[in-house]
Amino acid sequence: xxAPPREKQLLDTxxxxxxxxxxDFDVVDFLHDLVxxxxxxxxxxxxxxxxxxxxxxxxxxxxxxxxxxxxxxxQLSAGNGPCVDAYHSGALVTAGDIExxxxxxxxxxxxxxxSGYQSVHAVPLRLRQGTIGSLxxxxxxxxxxxxxxxxxxxxxxxxxxxxxxxxxxxxxASLARDQLQHALDARIVxxxxxxxxxxxxxxxxxxxxxxxxxxxxxxxARVTDIARGVIDGLITI
Amino acid sequence: xxxxxxLATLLASFLTLLPVEDAAASxxxxxxxxxxxxxxxxxxxxxxxxxxxxxxxxVWEAYRTGRTVTTDMHGAVETRWPFFSSSxxxxxxxxxxxxxxxxxxxxxxxxxxxxxxxxxxxxxxxTVAANLVLLVGRTVVAQALERAQDGETRRDPVFSRRxxxxxxxxxxxxxxxxxxxxxxxxxxxxxxxxxxxxxVAAEIVAKRLDLSLEPDDRx
Numbered sequence: 125x126x127a128p129p130r131e132k133q134l135l136d137t138x139x140x141x142x143x144x145x146x147x148d149f150d151v152v153d154f155l156h157d158l159v160x161x162x163x164x165x166x167x168x169x170x171x172x173x174x175x176x177x178x179x180x181x182x183x184x185x186x187x188x189x190x191x192x193x194x195x196x197x198x199q200l201s202a203g204n205g206p207c208v209d210a211y212h213s214g215a216l217v218t219a220g221d222i223e224x225x226x227x228x229x230x231x232x233x234x235x236x237x238x239s240g241y242q243s244v245h246a247v248p249l250r251l252r253q254g255t256i257g258s259l260x261x262x263x264x265x266x267x268x269x270x271x272x273x274x275x276x277x278x279x280x281x282x283x284x285x286x287x288x289x290x291x292x293x294x295x296x297a298s299l300a301r302d303q304l305q306h307a308l309d310a311r312i313v314x315x316x317x318x319x320x321x322x323x324x325x326x327x328x329x330x331x332x333x334x335x336x337x338x339x340x341x342x343x344x345a346r347v348t349d350i351a352r353g354v355i356d357g358l359i360t361i
Numbered sequence: 362x363x364x365x366x367x368l369a370t371l372l373a374s375f376l377t378l379l380p381v382e383d384a385a386a387s388x389x390x391x392x393x394x395x396x397x398x399x400x401x402x403x404x405x406x407x408x409x410x411x412x413x414x415x416x417x418x419x420v421w422e423a424y425r426t427g428r429t430v431t432t433d434m435h436g437a438v439e440t441r442w443p444f445f446s447s448s449x450x451x452x453x454x455x456x457x458x459x460x461x462x463x464x465x466x467x468x469x470x471x472x473x474x475x476x477x478x479x480x481x482x483x484x485x486x487x488t489v490a491a492n493l494v495l496l497v498g499r500t501v502v503a504q505a506l507e508r509a510q511d512g513e514t515r516r517d518p519v520f521s522r523r524x525x526x527x528x529x530x531x532x533x534x535x536x537x538x539x540x541x542x543x544x545x546x547x548x549x550x551x552x553x554x555x556x557x558x559x560x561v562a563a564e565i566v567a568k569r570l571d572l573s574l575e576p577d578d579r580x
Contacts, residue, residue: 290465297465300502305392307509312394312526316540319530319566329527329566355533355540 133165134276138283151291155186158284159259163188165280166273168261169241172196173284174207175249175257182211182257192262195235205232210246210258216278217246220268236262245269247281249288256285310348317351321361335361364504368399371497375474376401378489382476385409386462386497388505389424389470397520398470398501404450406520407557408457409473411450414551414558418445420471423459427468430459431481449555455479460490464498472497520559528562535573546572 140157159171170192174182182200187193199205206229210217219225220243226233236244245261245268259281261269269277314336321332336354339361340347353359362370368386375384383405386398395413400406412418419430419442432439432446434454439446457475461468472494474482482490525547532543550572551561564570 293465297467297502300464300506301392301467303509304502304505307505308392308394315523315526316530316533319527319532320534321530322527322566323531323534355530 130165130276133161134279137161137165137280151288152186154287154291155284158280158287159186159188162259162261162280166261166269166277167263167265168245169264170262172207172260172262173249173257174200174211174260175288176211176255182208185257191239195232195239195241195262196260199229199232205229206244206246207258207260210248210260211255214248214250214255216248216269216274217244218268219244221266240264242266243268245277247277249281249285251285251289256288259284313348313351313355317354320354325361364500364507365399367500368497368504371493371500372399372401374493375472375490378493379474379482379486381458381474381479383408383474383479385473386501387413387420387470387473388462388501389413389420390468393469393501393505394522396522398504400520405473405475407450408454408475409471410520410557410559411448412442412445414548415442415444415448416548417442419457419459420473423461423471424468427461427463429461429487432457432459433481453477456481458482458490460494462494462498462501464502467502469498469501522559524566525558525562528565531565532572535571 137158140161155173159173162168162171170188172187172192172195173185174196175185177183184193184196184200187196196205196207199207206217206219206225219228222233222237222242225236225241225244239262241262242265243263245263247259247261248255249257249259259277261277317336318329318332321327321335322329325332325335327335336350337347339345339359340350343350350359354361372384372386375381383400383402385400385405385408387409388394388396388398397406397409397413400409409420412420419432422428422441423430432441433456434446434451435456445451454475455477456479457473458479458481459471459473462470462472472490474490525544528547529540529543532538532546533540536543536546538546547561547565548558550556551558554561561570565572
């Protein structure tokens, strides 16, 4: 059984990200789904994602397995490793065999070897002029990342960045919608009720408003509820 | 700088950076009220307000589709919005470019750019416009949240719909109809008398206009 063509996998991933950018967006789920898809697309054994927190410290956000998670933590605590380099340089970092890994990042090489990783590729997550983290692919096959795969890998990383940046806006928009809906309903209903009272009692809006509030107070009810009752003809003031 | 000032500054930026003479921002649906939020001129406000009153026009299309809409008012009557294109405010207006106004996934309304000498915007200008509209979206939401918290103590924005809601209430009492029918009556009167909905509302609230009377006895 052959795997679906690369283009389709990428399109599916982009669709997945677009669909995810809605109200109930959960960033943790999003990142976990993304690393799983990445592993399937790039034939990587394991995929991990690290992000810089508000202090610029890298934190492991998602991994396809616990073993990789530990390795990433190792890199970060040592301040040494491909994911750290990708973050600092903003460029793709790739090492095609274990000897090269050992040469470039000695502390992390033995852990990598023990896990059976032969090659590693770290893709920076770029945001405008800076880098916010990196997407790291660990493979049990020899060889640097195929040049033909590099654009696809960067696209996934870029799409991941967009998702993360949008997440905050989506949360804010959701909160705004709820608050504003309530305020809008209250405002319309109260103004309409003032109009009803002003006409039926032949008074001005200011007096109508005072009477509305007075009724709410004396009945220990919310002004909005009394206003709605007035409009529906259930309450006469 | 208050959010009102921010909005005014942003709208003025459109005029500085782009070949347009007028800019207006509007909110067109829940959870926002139906209103002009800010405009660089009376003409700009009137152009959008007419579309709010008529329920048709490029601002509605941009808002509903989430896409930029361009219309050249020089040509023949636009079949997409026949009432708007034949209304007095549309006379002499050149090209209107309307961008949808949103905050993330939250749809707000539209930003309308126009002017007698206005031309079609090229790709680079559209990018500038789109970026400015993003900032307008943020400002509008901040402004709306502020007003929601201030409640009744805030000063009325220039294009407030407060009187429209009050007039609707008076009609509910006068005619014994539902809020929706009351508003429809208001809009119908505005349309048939070539007045804005807000002007009719002001007349009703000031008790200079009584829609429960026979047409000849009304004023």
